[in-house]
Amino acid sequence: MVGVETEFTPLASLAGGVLIGLSAVLLMVFQGRILGATGILSGLMSGDVPGDKSWRAAMMVGMIAGPLLVLALTGQMPVVEVPISLPMILIGGFIVGIGVTFGSGCTSGHGVCGIARLSPRSIVATLTFMVVAFLTVYIIRHVIGV
Amino acid sequence: MRILSALLVGLVFGVGIAISGMINPAKVLNFFDVAGTWDPSLIFVMGGALVTTFIGYRVVLKRPGPIVEAEFKLPTNTVIDARLIGGSAVFGLGWGIAGFCPGAAIPALGSGKPDVLAFVAALLAGIWVARAIQTKQAERKVTA
Numbered sequence: 001m002v003g004v005e006t007e008f009t010p011l012a013s014l015a016g017g018v019l020i021g022l023s024a025v026l027l028m029v030f031q032g033r034i035l036g037a038t039g040i041l042s043g044l045m046s047g048d049v050p051g052d053k054s055w056r057a058a059m060m061v062g063m064i065a066g067p068l069l070v071l072a073l074t075g076q077m078p079v080v081e082v083p084i085s086l087p088m089i090l091i092g093g094f095i096v097g098i099g100v101t102f103g104s105g106c107t108s109g110h111g112v113c114g115i116a117r118l119s120p121r122s123i124v125a126t127l128t129f130m131v132v133a134f135l136t137v138y139i140i141r142h143v144i145g146v
Numbered sequence: 147m148r149i150l151s152a153l154l155v156g157l158v159f160g161v162g163i164a165i166s167g168m169i170n171p172a173k174v175l176n177f178f179d180v181a182g183t184w185d186p187s188l189i190f191v192m193g194g195a196l197v198t199t200f201i202g203y204r205v206v207l208k209r210p211g212p213i214v215e216a217e218f219k220l221p222t223n224t225v226i227d228a229r230l231i232g233g234s235a236v237f238g239l240g241w242g243i244a245g246f247c248p249g250a251a252i253p254a255l256g257s258g259k260p261d262v263l264a265f266v267a268a269l270l271a272g273i274w275v276a277r278a279i280q281t282k283q284a285e286r287k288v289t290a
Contacts, residue, residue, distance in 0.1 A: 015194070078169050097270065
């Protein structure tokens, strides 16, 4: 498949990246934790510590409100385009869920917080999922060609 | 305080994901498509996030502790094993298929698109199944 071009946005992407980093730093300031989306989700699903779920739920609400705040401030909803079929979305989502659980983290936890702490585990994890993602897209788009 | 600060952290994160373009799977997949419609924007997302966190952590971790908890709770596991590498590889496969990682999909729910809801439902199912497998494995280790 030939992908559909997306606009190169270095400034917006840099600014967004700085905000993502800022949120990770803020969570360390307040709660002394690293920020990982995988941890937030799996903490919400497990029933161990009471009171532990409420702050995770609050963080989810904040995350979901993020694009709505952008909409309120700029008058434009950020573009969310999923250029694949529904079965592929479901397969992809399920595989991501399996992978991040066994790999103990994803782009936020390993890729941002872990690398910022120079954790060898996170550096290995991030290199692994980035390389596999590059290979996967190459194979899907240019070898299989769907 | 814990809930309010978590809400604020989530909001800053969600705005960051939204304006960075990480929220858009078409853009993320194009970042991985070096041989095709390559969009290098995500290098700037990772760069901005990493530099900010790297510097910020060094400042914050000099403090005696966080504000709402007694102490910093940093991951202590240092083992690089097949589970870490295999799990990360599987995640990379799913990320390459769908273009969403968990931290981008959650804010994307705010767009109200059914595709995002489908992804997150499948993501939760995957986490649930993986946790069930891990619990079984742990039980087997105890009885063995």
